[in-house]
Amino acid sequence: MRTPLIAGNWKMNGLRSDAVRLADELARHLPDLHGVEVVVCPPFVHLEAVKQPLTGTAIAIGAQNCADAALGARTGEVAAEMLADLGVRHVILGHSERREYYAEDDRVIAARYQRAMASGLVPILCVGETLEQRDAGRSEAIVEAQIRGITDLIGADGLGAGVIAYEPVWAIGTGRTASAEQAQSMHRFIRECLATIEGHDGAAERRLLYGGSMKPDNAAKLLAMEDVDGGLVGGASLNAEGFAAICAAVPRG
Numbered sequence: 001m002r003t004p005l006i007a008g009n010w011k012m013n014g015l016r017s018d019a020v021r022l023a024d025e026l027a028r029h030l031p032d033l034h035g036v037e038v039v040v041c042p043p044f045v046h047l048e049a050v051k052q053p054l055t056g057t058a059i060a061i062g063a064q065n066c067a068d069a070a071l072g073a074r075t076g077e078v079a080a081e082m083l084a085d086l087g088v089r090h091v092i093l094g095h096s097e098r099r100e101y102y103a104e105d106d107r108v109i110a111a112r113y114q115r116a117m118a119s120g121l122v123p124i125l126c127v128g129e130t131l132e133q134r135d136a137g138r139s140e141a142i143v144e145a146q147i148r149g150i151t152d153l154i155g156a157d158g159l160g161a162g163v164i165a166y167e168p169v170w171a172i173g174t175g176r177t178a179s180a181e182q183a184q185s186m187h188r189f190i191r192e193c194l195a196t197i198e199g200h201d202g203a204a205e206r207r208l209l210y211g212g213s214m215k216p217d218n219a220a221k222l223l224a225m226e227d228v229d230g231g232l233v234g235g236a237s238l239n240a241e242g243f244a245a246i247c248a249a250v251p252r253g
């Protein structure tokens, strides 16, 4: 049984007061959760501030990245140990914005993944093709290469309890969502690919999230798909009511 997971990626949005207000509203809209895990990922500097309003709720806190090295001389970075120490439970890694704007490659993403695991965090590893790659019929090859790029470096066992988020780059922040069928077909492919890497049982248990313009009005269809185990929600996670509606759209077994 894969427990569905809805993760909100706040990206680089909001000042401290906005983060506290959003967390407060989420606590009111999602006072208790059944059959779904929910995590919100604010910017690093707001992690501490959202703790208090979320205390007593089942909403977990995640980060949007972590360093590829242990505590030490890495100016400007935030170590996984520091996040775990703050009470952070999840960390998004390899997001397409990190790959594109900060030139993160498989090597650095794999190292971040290992640091996250060593600190007891649950990595949410993002993969996904660009529109150009999709149009060229290369979606599956790209996504497989992104997954193998990490597992070749950390080993199949290194994946641990990590989660994989399929986020087609052309659907992120564009309002253009993959259809439920497109998402299902890629998720099925990812699970098959994982089966060859980590074996059938591991692949059957691994949670696969869909990300890319998931909204209250399209979430139910996407989340109803057999291999879609939740969502990584960007823009729509900045509105508490909308985010709660997405969480409520998770099918209950």
Ligand code: PGA
Pocket (backbone or CB within 6 Å): 009, 167, 171, 172, 173, 174, 175, 211, 212, 213, 214, 232, 233, 234, 235, 236
């Ligand atoms: P979006 O972002 O929901 O705004 O498309 C998703 C993401 O980048 O994780």
